[in-house]
Amino acid sequence: MAGKFELYKDDSGMHRFRLKASNGSVVVVGDAHESKESLLKNIESLRKLAPYAEVLETSGSPA
Template structure:
């Protein structure tokens, strides 16, 4: 099974998403959103931007 996003409502009533790897491990978590639509936009942003995003190694000062 490939990775997938899970969209859910937390205990405070905020909408969140998490990205799970194929083995079920959580590999990314989104912030708390006031609306489901905003959380869905967050997922879309990750999908659109993450594939080409460079890695900035903050431990070595690579900015």
């Protein structure tokens, strides 16, 4: 089974997603969006860009 995007509303009523791997573990949690439409656009962007994303190793804390 492939991974899946789960859509939900957080405690403040904002739309979010979590991407789960096929084993059920959460891989990514998306930022909050005011509309479901905006959230779905964000997911589509991730689907398009992820196959081409580079893997870069850096030192220090994330910005």
